[in-house]
Amino acid sequence: MDCSYFDAGVCRSCTLMGVPYGEQLARKDGHARDLLAPYGDAIWLPPVASAESGYRNKAKMVVSGTVDAPTIGILDEAGRGVDLRECGICAPGVRAALPVLAAFVTRSRLEPYSVPDRRGELKYVLVTHSPDDELMVRFVVRTRAGVDRIRARLDELLAALPNAVVVTANLQPEHKAVVEGDTEIVLTAQSSLVMRVGGVPLRLRPQSFFQTNTAVAESLYEQVTEWVDAVSPASVWDLYCGVGGFALNVAAPRRRVVGVETSTEAVRSARATAAAAGLPHVAFRAGDATAFALRAKTTPDLVIVNPPRRGIGADLSGWLEGSGIPNVVYSSCNPNSLSHDLARMPSYRIRTGRVLDMFPQTGHLEVAVLLDRV
CATH class of the missing domain: 3.40.50.150 (Vaccinia Virus protein VP39)
Structure with missing residues (x-):
């Protein structure tokens, strides 16, 4: 590869x-x-x-950059965003979702979190892809205001990403190397993704x-x-x-x-x-x-x-x-x-x-x- x-x-x-x-x-x-x-x-x-290639059913992507030009991927040594939305080891269904999610960040005005500045709202997007081509999308945000922004435009997201059957917001307000917090808010009617295995x-x-x-x-x-x-x-x-x-x-x-x-x-x-x-x-x-x-x-x-x-x-x-x-x-x-x-x-x-x-x-x-x- x-x-x-x-x-x-x-x-x-x-x-x-x-x-x-x-x-x-x-x-x-x-x-x-x-x-x-x-x-x-x-x-x-x-x-x-x-x-x-294309084997990873789940992507844990750091969101960085700006509202109008978000990066979805990892951080470099200086804490700046490196966009990896075309990462070849991610499942095709995950890769297809990432540009849609980047556009959603811009439309919903979710400010990406800046690690060097300790400022911003959206920290991660976590995407899981099932064998039935369905998705679970999780946004890790710092505050309830971030949850409200996602909820306000949820219908737009589901229209653009119709196979996203589970969408949630996770609250992680602290500045530390932890991906997610304890509080998970399910925004869709469905709360679990079916993974048909064996x-x-x-x-x-x-x-x-x-x-x-x-x-x-x-x-x-x-x-x-x-x-x-x-x-x-x-x-x-x-x-x-x-x-x-x-x-x-x-x-x-x-x-x-x-x-x-x-x-x-x-x-x-x-x-x-x-x-x-x-x-x-x-x-x-x-x-x-x-x-x-x-x-x-x-x-x-x-x-x-x-x-x-x-x-x-x-x-x-x-x-x-x-x-x-x-x-x-x-x-x-x-x-x-x-x-x-x-x-x-x-x-x-x-x-x-x-x-x-x-x-x-x-x-x-x-x-x-x-x-x-x-």
């Missing part, structure tokens, strides 16, 4: 840009295998490749986490479901469950599944999907995954963990080590933290593993492993 922004030196976020894709994939696969070799004589499946219509609410690469996420869910079905547990915990992707995909008759997630928005989404699908044996709890495990009076037959980059940490690793649970599926976006966690769990060995390239053109990767207790 070629990128004019990378070639011009204005954006270097994609650190592997220009490296042949086959070489990128081989590097990631080899890195994961080498790093995790001490934790079992694993069977490694072929890595899952991604489309090289035959499951996941409902994504505004502040819920979802995998960046829809096609590779589907492969990840399929792989984990295959491993879980092969073990055939009667009960499963899905810790760090997000909107319930793993829990809902591994659901089966007479299999009890519990998902645990700190985000109440994500739990609401997961519960809505389970109810619509008629899955009475799947339940979701809002709370900390480690605290849930430590408080539990019983244990399941299998645990799925899909933590953030820092991994599951010493407390949950230690609990799993002493739990007696026969199998664990660990999906990780950071092989280094996975390696650290496995070192704390010597009773488990990797039976099989697979690298999934969730983030082409970057050094990041997803790796999933099935662990057996020995």
Whole structure:
């Protein structure tokens, strides 16, 4: 893949840009295998490749510049806006929306926030694209006045961007490196975006986490479901469950599944999907995954963990080590933290593993492993 922004030196976020894709994939696969070799004589499946471009279903874009000439992209080292509305790794549906949103900024007179001057209203636009070609658009503003400006011209935005089924305003008034605040104001009748992945219509609410690469996420869910079905547990915990992707995909008759997630928005989404699908044996709890495990009076037959980059940490690793649970599926976006966690769990060995390239053109990767207790 070629990128004019990378070639011009204005954006270097994609650190592997220009490296042949086959070489990128081989590097990631080899890195994961080498790093995790001490934790079992694993069977490694072929890595899952991604489309090289157009794979990102979500764009978190900084808004800068001026009302009449807004930039949508990133900031340079001096805090000035760099426009990336043609970013090639974004899904075509996202790229098509960005010029419309830039025009809306001008029409609604939403002053872009200036980091150097600590002045302005609109900080970010966050756009998520679904497999059904629908959009969730979120504006991050500093004040209620910004919300009012968006609401006043919402009909114009929906006419110009008719596939925007969810539009929200998020309040983040502080001058700090935080994308969004706690307050989310839904401006449309619909409050969740349906992400159809692996035959499951996941409902994504505004502040819920979802995998960046829809096609590779589907492969990840399929792989984990295959491993879980092969073990055939009667009960499963899905810790760090997000909107319930793993829990809902591994659901089966007479299999009890519990998902645990700190985000109440994500739990609401997961519960809505389970109810619509008629899955009475799947339940979701809002709370900390480690605290849930430590408080539990019983244990399941299998645990799925899909933590953030820092991994599951010493407390949950230690609990799993002493739990007696026969199998664990660990999906990780950071092989280094996975390696650290496995070192704390010597009773488990990797039976099989697979690298999934969730983030082409970057050094990041997803790796999933099935662990057996020995």
